[in-house]
Amino acid sequence: GAVVSQHPSWVICKSGTSVKIECRSLDFQATTMFWYRQFPKQSLMLMATSNEGSKATYEQGVEKDKFLINHASLTLSTLTVTSAHPEDSSFYICSAPTGYYGYTFGSGTRLTVV
Amino acid sequence: AQSVTQLGSHVSVSEGALVLLRCNYSSSVPPYLFWYVQYPNQGLQLLLKYTSAATLVKGINGFEAEFKKSETSFHLTKPSAHMSDAAEYFCAVSDGSGNTGKLIFGQGTTLQVKP
Numbered sequence: 001g002a003v004v005s006q007h008p009s010w011v012i013c014k015s016g017t018s019v020k021i022e023c024r025s026l027d028f029q030a031t032t033m034f035w036y037r038q039f040p041k042q043s044l045m046l047m048a049t050s051n052e053g054s055k056a057t058y059e060q061g062v063e064k065d066k067f068l069i070n071h072a073s074l075t076l077s078t079l080t081v082t083s084a085h086p087e088d089s090s091f092y093i094c095s096a097p098t099g100y101y102g103y104t105f106g107s108g109t110r111l112t113v114v
Numbered sequence: 115a116q117s118v119t120q121l122g123s124h125v126s127v128s129e130g131a132l133v134l135l136r137c138n139y140s141s142s143v144p145p146y147l148f149w150y151v152q153y154p155n156q157g158l159q160l161l162l163k164y165t166s167a168a169t170l171v172k173g174i175n176g177f178e179a180e181f182k183k184s185e186t187s188f189h190l191t192k193p194s195a196h197m198s199d200a201a202e203y204f205c206a207v208s209d210g211s212g213n214t215g216k217l218i219f220g221q222g223t224t225l226q227v228k229p
Contacts, residue, residue, distance in 0.1 A: 006157070034216055043204065043219045044158075093157055097214035101146050101165050105157035 002028045002098040006106025013084055013113055021079045021109045023094035030096035033077035035069060038091040038108075050077050084113040116141045116207045118188075120220035128228050133177075133192040135223050137205030140186065146208040147188045148217065149179055151201050158204065164188060175199070200227045 003026040013019050023033060031052050036044040050056040050071035058064050066088075068080040077096075081088050094106040121136040139145050146165050150158040162173025169181040179190045188205060205220040 009155075032214055041222075041224075043221050046216055046218075049216060091155070095158075095217070099214070101148075101163055101208060103148075103160070103217060105150075105159075107157045108155065110155060 002096070002102070002104045004030070004094060004096050004104050004106045006094055006109060008109060009107060010110040011112070013111070015085055015113055016083055018080055018082045019084055019111060021081075021092055021094075021111075023077050023079075023096075023106045025075045025096055028096075028098060029074035030077065031074060032097055033071060034095045034097075034103075035067075035077075035079050036093045036095065038093060040091075044093060047079075081111065084111070086113045089113045116143075116145065116209050116218050118147075118205045118207045118218065118220040120203075120205050120223050122223055123221060124224045124226065126226040126228060127195045129197055130194050133190070133195045133199065133225065135190040135203050135205075135225065137179075137188045137190065137220060138186050139188060139205075139207050141207060147179075147181065148206040148208075149173065149177070149188075149190045150204045150206060150219075152204065152222075153201050161190070161203075195225075195227045197227050197229065200225055 005024045033050045035047045038044045047062045048056045048058040050069045052071045056069035071077040089112050093108045117140045119138045148163045149161040152158050161177045162171045164181045172178045177192045203223045206217040209215040
């Protein structure tokens with residue numbers, strides 16, 4: 001089946017630094033990638049939608065300059081958290097549609113900013 | 115706009131008992147509905163989905179859900195809970211923009227299974 005590989009699984013970074021999270025579609029071409037953020041014991045909130053070769057579409061309230069999304073190829077989408085601060089600590093998950101209302105999710109990245 | 119509401123943020127059942135997780139939806143178009151399970155620090159795994167075919171949908175691990183338009187509900191059930199069912203469960207609805215549209219998630223329900 002369609003698999004999205006997400007890395008890293010967890011990362012700890014210092015406040016003010018940037019962190020890149022990668023999602024790779026291993027056995028299919030992902031023209032679209034959804035990026036979600038999940039706080040502890042809460043639901044998934046859509047941050048942005050990336051489409052290969054075009055600019056990402058951000059949800060209302062999401063800072064475009066802080067959460068940089070790049071979808072340069074059909075198999076790779078990245079989320080870079082720039083100038084990270086403790087409030088950016090969260091669980092980030094990517095998801096790609098696989099056709100006919102199928103979606104595959106990455107395994108998530110636990111970001112801790114200290 | 116599409117939305118889902120999960121009634122009960124926490125459900126506790128005994129092993130072997132019936133599992134019932136509630137989900138109500140709001141949609142301006144015929145909805146496509148999903149149930150996902152999430153284990154700690156992991157991504158989401160699809161349990162089942164409704165895409166306007168049979169109203170009773172059978173999924174993995176013995177779960178099933180029934181789409182009831184009159185009640186705008188899509189409750190998830192399992193006849194007999196197993197300890198391994200303890201996890202977070204999310205109901206979701208597609209935003210209606212086609213079969214690659216974004217998913218809108220409910221608040222989630224934590225299922226606890228007691229021995």
